[in-house]
Amino acid sequence: MPFSKNGRRDSLVDDRRVSGPRWFRFRHMSSHDDLRDIRITDVHMHVQPWLGLRKDVSAVMRNAQDDFDRILAMMYDPSLLLAFLDEQGVDRVGMVSYPAPDTMGVGMETNDHTLRYAEANPRRLLPYGGVNARFTTNATRDVEALAERGIRMLKIHPPHQLYAANAYTQGLSALGEIYAACERLGIPVLIHTGTSIFPGARNKYGNPLELDDIALDFPDLQIVMGHGGRPFYMGEAFFVLRRHKNVWLDMSGIPPKSLLDYFPKLHELEDKLLWGTDWPSPGVKTMRKNIDQFLALPVSSTLKRKALETNSLRLLPDRTR
Numbered sequence: 001m002p003f004s005k006n007g008r009r010d011s012l013v014d015d016r017r018v019s020g021p022r023w024f025r026f027r028h029m030s031s032h033d034d035l036r037d038i039r040i041t042d043v044h045m046h047v048q049p050w051l052g053l054r055k056d057v058s059a060v061m062r063n064a065q066d067d068f069d070r071i072l073a074m075m076y077d078p079s080l081l082l083a084f085l086d087e088q089g090v091d092r093v094g095m096v097s098y099p100a101p102d103t104m105g106v107g108m109e110t111n112d113h114t115l116r117y118a119e120a121n122p123r124r125l126l127p128y129g130g131v132n133a134r135f136t137t138n139a140t141r142d143v144e145a146l147a148e149r150g151i152r153m154l155k156i157h158p159p160h161q162l163y164a165a166n167a168y169t170q171g172l173s174a175l176g177e178i179y180a181a182c183e184r185l186g187i188p189v190l191i192h193t194g195t196s197i198f199p200g201a202r203n204k205y206g207n208p209l210e211l212d213d214i215a216l217d218f219p220d221l222q223i224v225m226g227h228g229g230r231p232f233y234m235g236e237a238f239f240v241l242r243r244h245k246n247v248w249l250d251m252s253g254i255p256p257k258s259l260l261d262y263f264p265k266l267h268e269l270e271d272k273l274l275w276g277t278d279w280p281s282p283g284v285k286t287m288r289k290n291i292d293q294f295l296a297l298p299v300s301s302t303l304k305r306k307a308l309e310t311n312s313l314r315l316l317p318d319r320t321r
């Protein structure tokens, strides 16, 4: 297989077809018989037009990923990504992208890229997009346009977009308009929390406590907290997650084997856990390694199924049926 380094393609995934949809099962994990039919959604991975990235950003990627060129090809060819997902045992992916022209090099064209890309398989490839509150001239219209084109989630990246997630409370009105439009249109918002190592990132904007304001001011908005404030804001993250029923935890970017060190009371968040990888960000080699580590945690199969499959189906239902 083109993307398998170790040739173990069949150890995890059996992608037999059962009356149309694809099924995934874990043949090698006899302790997880009750999860054999699970269909995994990775709610947070990235598909972006990498050729437009700032040179210093792309250098970070190249240094972090041995198979940079192969991943680069995947960023432009959905058939390569779909084959990779089959190999990894992942059914659906949320493809994160957002405009951050000054810090990352990519602007609003990233939305066109992801939307076009998702057309290859609208059930499995869920396009996320973004509007940058510092550059938009009409935030409401921009969000409405993305909603009409089928964006499933809107990403806000405070350390890369250079404003706090709650900056609308201090005058950045476009950001408040973005949240209001998403709330009205039923589009969840994914907000990066925690650090970023990319050259232009301002990490003072990584505190998840800022989501407390958003949850209070937009009570019908579904808010997905990216990365749970890792690696040092987990106390704030847990507080906000437990306080607000409309805040979900996207576990991507946290090494699954450290998850219970970060969130010892993970079970209290069972109904709002969303599994994700942040692949191909630095430090994330494959999705499958994360799945294996997550399945090995001493938590209930019910929690595992909710995190890997059913919670994300509630938040992001299959619209193709």
Ligand SMILES: [Zn+2]
Pocket: 044, 045, 046, 096, 278, 281
């Ligand atoms: Zn990410």
